[in-house]
Amino acid sequence: MTREAVAAELRAAGEELAALGAAQDGDAFTPLQQADALIKSSPEAFLLGVLFTQGVPAERAWAGPYLLRERLGHLDLERLAAEREAVARAFAHPPALHRFVKTVPGWVSSAAARLIEEYGGSAAAIWPDGARVTEVTRRLLEFPGVGEKKAVMAVEILVRHFGVALEGTECGSVAYDVHVRRVFLRSGLAEADTPEAIRAAARAACPEAPGLLDLPAWQIGRAWCRPREPRCAECRLGGVCARIVQHAPTGVGARRR
Numbered sequence: 001m002t003r004e005a006v007a008a009e010l011r012a013a014g015e016e017l018a019a020l021g022a023a024q025d026g027d028a029f030t031p032l033q034q035a036d037a038l039i040k041s042s043p044e045a046f047l048l049g050v051l052f053t054q055g056v057p058a059e060r061a062w063a064g065p066y067l068l069r070e071r072l073g074h075l076d077l078e079r080l081a082a083e084r085e086a087v088a089r090a091f092a093h094p095p096a097l098h099r100f101v102k103t104v105p106g107w108v109s110s111a112a113a114r115l116i117e118e119y120g121g122s123a124a125a126i127w128p129d130g131a132r133v134t135e136v137t138r139r140l141l142e143f144p145g146v147g148e149k150k151a152v153m154a155v156e157i158l159v160r161h162f163g164v165a166l167e168g169t170e171c172g173s174v175a176y177d178v179h180v181r182r183v184f185l186r187s188g189l190a191e192a193d194t195p196e197a198i199r200a201a202a203r204a205a206c207p208e209a210p211g212l213l214d215l216p217a218w219q220i221g222r223a224w225c226r227p228r229e230p231r232c233a234e235c236r237l238g239g240v241c242a243r244i245v246q247h248a249p250t251g252v253g254a255r256r257r
């Protein structure tokens with residue numbers, strides 16, 4: 001019964017977030033307004049932002065494309081692809097644009113080249129309306145620096161925040177993220193801390209759109225279900241959670257949005 005109740009509450013939270021979508025005033029990717037506006041207005045910047053979400057706080061990652069543009073004076077795909085050393089220098093100049101200044105610049109240049117070669121220079125061509133979730137996920141995975149977690153996250157944001165009409169949302173999933181895992185395990189939604197178990201739990205809880213649970217779980221994990229001293233009294237799941245704390249991961253992994 002607890003599991004069903006947790007699933008229902010998380011689904012309700014996900015549906016509320018989906019209904020708010022892009023109109024949600026507080027749903028900023030990053031507090032830096034110009035950077036947030038860039039992510040929301042440019043599919044290419046959004047894709048680069050996905051690349052930046054690697055081992056740094058989400059707010060810093062999503063500010064990355066704007067800060068890179070400030071340093072380079074452009075986000076021109078041809079130049080990002082061709083001028084690799086300039087991109088690397090822009091990242092490395094103190095204060096460094098990213099924790100991983102040796103890898104992320106290469107991902108950015110490779111992504112720019114791939115966008116030009118495969119998608120006519122338009123990131124939106126990766127995820128046109130009507131494309132299937134599985135196909136968009138596969139395309140994203142072809143970009144260096146995009147693994148399963150980032151691809152799942154990107155698809156979920158595209159559907160929820162940007163309203164991209166992808167087909168086959170039943171094939172979506174939640175990211176195997178430290179916050180999502182902690183909530184799934186403590187609440188009793190999942191029984192094991194493996195990608196397969198977490199994704200299976202999401203499918204069981206929300207068969208028609210498992211990805212719907214991704215953002216609410218992530219938000220709860222980050223704001224209330226902290227590694228130590230979870231704030232259960234304030235948590236939306238407080239009335240239904242099994243609080244299986246002994247199974248919860250305590251390490252800090254990658255962060256995202």
Ligand code: SF4
Nearest residue numbers: 225230232235238241
């Ligand atoms: S904060 Fe408490 S109630 Fe909320 S998911 Fe975590 S353990 Fe459960």
